[in-house]
Amino acid sequence: MPTYTLHATPSTVHLGGFSSTLPPALRVQSGDVVQVETYSGFAHYGKAPDRFFTPEFIEICKTLPAERRVGPGPHLLTGPIYVEGAEPGDVLEVRLQAITPRLPIGFNAIRPGWGALPGEFDQPRLRFIDLDLEQGVAEFPPGSGIRVPIQPFFGILGVATDETSRNSVPPGAYGGNIDNRQLQAGSRVFLPVFLPGALFSVGDGHAAQGDGEIDVTAIETSMNGTLQLILRKDLHFQAPMAETPTDFITLGFAEDLDTAFELALKRMIDFLHKFVGIEREEAYVLCSIAVNFHITQVVNSPMKGVHGLLPKGILPQPALL
Known part of the structure; x- marks a missing residue:
């Protein structure tokens, strides 16, 4: 089966949501494997340490076309990927073969009005957190000796619907911003298909997250993934489901x-x-x-x-x- 590489560029990413009108960034057959690049932190360009932004990410931030800013959400997604033969009513199986942080740094942000306790923690805060990729941990708070295991996953795995602009924040039957920390490498995600080709997009890399994602972000970071996309005409789910090992x-x-x-x-x-x-x-x-x-x-x-x-x-x- 062919293996494709989908680099994150101004013509292969989209910001803020999903759209039925976006042209595919890649077309594949059922069973093909895609090595995909994703970036997180678009809104923090100019506020982050230099090592958080690669030259490729800076180019995206500076030159992302207006037509690829499709919704009000904060997420930068790679895609959409068109799966040949996919039709409404089918299911797209996404096999998560590998998920790896691209950088030894991530961020956590408190946003006013968001989170589980917006009335108590109402001031914006942006923190950058070092990732020890060799040891597989992140120490937080710095110097505390508290070592959080790095367990990378994609917060967003979703398909387009007939909406021309769907906010990337709320999840739904289409998947989207699922933010389920169980969906690490070795898992399978099953997404109902709503449009021809499925129009699958991925992003919102998380290096670590607790259940609940209490303050509205995890350790957000840019992520590489290896995904196999399989068209399942034998399944008919009305909502996403998943399988881990x-x-x-x-x-x-x-x-x-x-x-x-x-x-x-x-x-x-x-x-x-x-x-x-x-x-x-x-x-x-x-x-x-x-x-x-x-x-x-x-x-x-x-x-x-x-x-x-x-x-x-x-x-x-x-x-x-």
């Missing part, structure tokens, strides 16, 4: 956590019924005694996220997706 994951997004949890739970019951073969009431009971539900994030206004994790180790035989 240890768990199956269902996702729920809503404006309040109760509804987000209910959606994640119902989708887990549906998964257990369809792919594991147990009755819905038994699936409900199994969710109570064996499935772990976590808060994904509470800051991607207006949508909050909850995900359920079904441990693969409890199943007598693998569920096949």
Whole structure:
């Protein structure tokens, strides 16, 4: 199968959201592998240490065309990638083969009016955090001896819908700003397709994040990834789901956590019924005694996220997706 490299350039990235009108940055066949570059921190150009901005990133910041500024969000995404043969109703499987920070530095930003405690922490703060890529840790606060493991993942994995300008901040049925720290290398993400070609984009690299993403950012950094894109006409999901080496994951997004949890739970019951073969009431009971539900994030206004994790180790035989 072919392997492509998609460099991040002013003609292959887009800022702030998703759009049905963006021309593809790359066209691939189902099963092709893409080595992709992403950058994070577009809004902080001129405020960051020199080592945070490569010459290529500076060129993007200075020359990004107006037509590639498609929404009000802060995220710089690479894509879209057009998958030949993808049609609405299909599912795009994204295999995350490798995810690696591009730079030994990231940032965390508190934004007024955002975060889990906007009334208490209401002043803007921008911090740059060194990444020890050799040891795989970030010390924070500096000099504290607290060593946070580097566990890189992409916060945004999503497809376009029929909207010409969709904000990159809230996640939804299209994926987007999922911000799920479980989706590290070795995972698979399944996204419903809404438009011909799927128009998949990726970005928002995170070196480390806790469940909840409390202050509205993780350790945000530029990231390289190796992704395999597979068209699945045998699956028909109404919302994203995922699989890691240890768990199956269902996702729920809503404006309040109760509804987000209910959606994640119902989708887990549906998964257990369809792919594991147990009755819905038994699936409900199994969710109570064996499935772990976590808060994904509470800051991607207006949508909050909850995900359920079904441990693969409890199943007598693998569920096949």
